[in-house]
Amino acid sequence: MTERLDVAVVGAGIIGSATAYYLAARGLSVAVFDREYVTAGATGRCPGGIRQQWSTEDNVRLMMKSVEIYEGLSEELGAEIDFHQGGYLIVAKTEEERRRFEDQMRMQRSLGLPVRWLEPGEIKEMVPQLDVEGIGAIGAAWNPTDGYANPFKVTYAFASAARRLGAEFHLFTPVRRVVVEGGSVSGVETDKGFFGAEFVVNSAGAWSREIAETAGVSLPNRPYRHEILATEPVRRFLEPMVISFHDNVYFRQSHAGAILGGWGDPNEPPGYNLSSSPKFLGRFSRLLISYVPGLRSVRVVRQWAGLYDVTPDAKQIVGEVPEVAGFIQANGFSGHGFMAGPITAKLVAQLISGEPLDLPIEGFSIERFRRGETGREASVVG
Amino acid sequence: MSSEITICRCEDVTEEDVVRAVREYGLTTLDELKRVLRIGMGPCQGRTCLRLAARILARETGRSTSEVMSLYPRVRPPIIPLELGLAALLEGGDGGGD
Incomplete structure (x- = not known):
């Protein structure tokens, strides 16, 4: 060369x-x-989640621009990318979270994001399988133009x-x-x-x-391990990505029907650890079943881990x-x-x-x- | 190469799909094939399809099947599909099962 x-x-x-x-x-x-x-x-x-609901203005602007690109990307690159705007539903469990979300939604709306607050009844309408009372959700921040694509x-x-x-x-x-x-x-x-x-x-x-x-x-x-798992495909029931900062959890349904989700361990030490832990498998399974009890008999097909590259x-x-x-x-x-x-x-x-x-x-x-x-x-x- | 021969039943991938992906993306490993075509990501976790795919990959890249198989994708837990309700009973245990 x-x-x-x-x-x-x-x-x-x-x-x-x-x-x-x-x-x-x-x-x-x-x-x-x-x-x-x-x-x-x-x-x-x-x-593969694509979210525009952020607490800082520059991240909201950046992700809104990213979504603009994602919307035309399949055509631009001449390839299918499974981009789907099913929304992000960010569950709130405490009054403190509700106030924080309301402040953030005001800022996000001022930048043009069509985000709004969902009452518990509206969450249930959107995803009937979600156990809104069971998990103690008092509402959710909802942005319909968030979504996912296949990485x-x-x-x-x-x-x-x-x-x-x-x-x-x-x-x-x-x-x-x-x-x-x-x-x-x-x-x-x-x-x-x-x-x-x-x-x-x-x-x-x-x-x-x-x-x-x-x-x-x-x-x-610093590198931090984050674990994730996938289930076998089930009939399509979940349009949005569901996340909770309170429980440090997220999950969505893939194009093919699998549930993909993760739980972030707050005690995870920094390091290049890519192993899959039984601790994660147990903890996330309990969380997922509490959110969607109907998934109890659905089988986990595989779990793995990746590294976040985290700044201060x-x-x-x-x-x-x-x-x-x-x-x-x-x-x-x-x-x-x-x-x-x-x-x-x-x-x-x-x-x-x-x-x-x-x-x-x-x-x-x-x-x-x-x-x-x-x-x-x-x-x-x- | 044939569009009649199924390589991966879980993800419905044919021999033709494998050959096309190898040529289009210049793939050299089973790990890449897995990511591009989802071979081995279904309920069987690659028990039959990865061996079949390895033979095609070896043929396409002029290597032996054993050489291709020597870079076998990492086996992901829980090895056999496990109900969430049973997985939920697991406590503790960090690391391992890589």
Whole structure:
């Protein structure tokens, strides 16, 4: 490899694959490197939810833009992605939650999100199988334009479209070092040798911190295991994603009918642990049955785990780091990389090609941690 | 390659689907095939289909079946389908069962 790339992308998840697509569509030469394969990391382990109900304005704006992209993505990429807007129903169990949701919904509506409060009776109408009294729901925040897509289909569609536009994917090719010369990136050292590049995008998910370290850049991100399971398919009864911050739980029904859901263990220590625990299986099963008693005899087919790449304020890091020119971060999504993926990738491509950005990204800069100016994203299952 | 030969019954995947996916995406491993075609994600968890898919993948990529099979996707608990009502009886136990 003698030719210098415009951009080397580290990580072939949703962020890396979509970034390659938007860069290649702008005529830039781009190569994606992954130590495994497309969707091997968190993207291929996530439930595919796409939510716009956030506690911070910049996240609401970002996810609304992402949904705009998702709405036209199947056509744009020429592939089925199972995008479905069945809504997100965020159960409230306490008066404190109700007040918080009301404040947030006011802010969200001011940005154009069609979110509203559901009384218990309305929840029951929407999902009769949900045991509203049993779980002690006093209402729910409801946004009908939230939804889900299939993470594998979306990411492979981006990767294929990127390849058709000339992007290269070097799979099973770990990046050993981001090479810096005179304060600028000069390329990446990989198991297949050195690839020169003007820009390097760090979209390595839970491994982003380690990748950044090779360039002498310190990221505050930490990896946290999150477990999830899938049941056998059952007759379609659940349109929305149901979540509760109170119980740290979420579940939805897939296109094929399986129930997909997870519970975030608040005592989970940071680390690269991808094992599946009986603790999770028991705890989540109890929670799911309490929400939908009719699922008691439905069988769990498999459980697995993925890693959240968590920042101190649960918000992503997007943009160039000031100490290394050309080194772009797109990581730290704290469990929300799939839903934020398309718009983030597009913003990164706009940033690199010097175009005006669709949205300001200053709020996602690494600098916020150094200045101590963080506004924590509170609407997190984690 | 045939659209008559079913490789994965749970997810209704044919030999033709496998060949097409391998060629279109340049796939080299069973893990990738699983993610693209859902082979092995159904109730049988890949007990028969992954071996059949391995033979096709080996043929398409010019490798031996045993080489392809050496990178067998991680087996996910609970191994055999387990009712939520029974799973709900499980207490504690962190890690393991990888």
